[in-house]
Amino acid sequence: MSPRKSAAEARRTRERIVEHGVAIASVEGLEGLTIGRLATGLGMSKAGVLGHFGTKQALQLATLETGAAAFRRLVWEPARDAEPGLPRLRAICEAWITYMESARDTFPGGCLFTTASVEFDARDGAVREAVARLFGLWRRRLALEARAAVAAGDLPDDTDPEQIAYELVGLYMALNQEIQLFGAPDAGDRTRRALDRLLGPCPSD
Structure with missing residues (x-):
């Protein structure tokens, strides 16, 4: 086997492990990730799984980064080309x-980051720091778009962009709970109504 082919196969195996880890973690939390559980689910040896990560913590961190990439692809990318400010902020929200x-198509147990934030908010360590960093990056993006909306005159001059970001995160934490815990079919529409009160109607309305 050529070194190049060997490296490509190792990369694909690592991706399979992490993808399976994302599916487990969204349902059972990042602490539900064990080398033995992944090895059994993927038909691999424990040594084979361990060889790609070394520690459970490394596996948890890789799972978070893969989840973050999926979030960016599904939430940021569809809105990225919208006009900066309120149009893009509303596109992000939608x-x-x-x-x-x-x-569930990506995370069988719902939003991985909502699960991880509850699981690790009272703990110390690298995983908690990674969760906080990812949430912090997203809140800064939301605040940046709110600030642009104020500059464009789409939101009142006295709007606090950080408060907008804070309330948006709270809305979506509630949305995840409504969907996952209560199975509420109208959760999305309730969130849209809350967004109208917070941000005003969509620019196209």
Whole structure:
């Protein structure tokens, strides 16, 4: 086997492990990721799984990064080309609702980050720091778009962009709970009504 082919196969195996890890973690949390569980689910040896990550923590961190990439693809990418400010912020919010409503396609147990934030908010360590960093990056993106909306005159001059970001995260934490815990079919529409109160009607309305 050529070194190039060997490296490509190792990369594909690592991706399979992490994808399976994302599916497990969204349902059972990142602590539900064990080398033995993954090895059994993938038909691999424990040594084979361990060889790609070394530690459970490394596996958890890789799972978070893969989940973050999926979130960016499904929430940020569809909105990226919208006009900066309120149009893009509302486009982000709509893509976010779609992501939450169809999250089971990527995360069988719902939003991985909502699960991880509850699981690790009272713990110390690298995984908690990674969760906080990813949430922090997203909140800064939301605040940036809110700030652009103020500059464009789409939101009142006295709007606090950080408060907008804070409330948006709270809305979507609630949306995830409504979908996952209560199975509420109207959760997306309730979130849209809450967005109208927070941000005003969509620019196209």
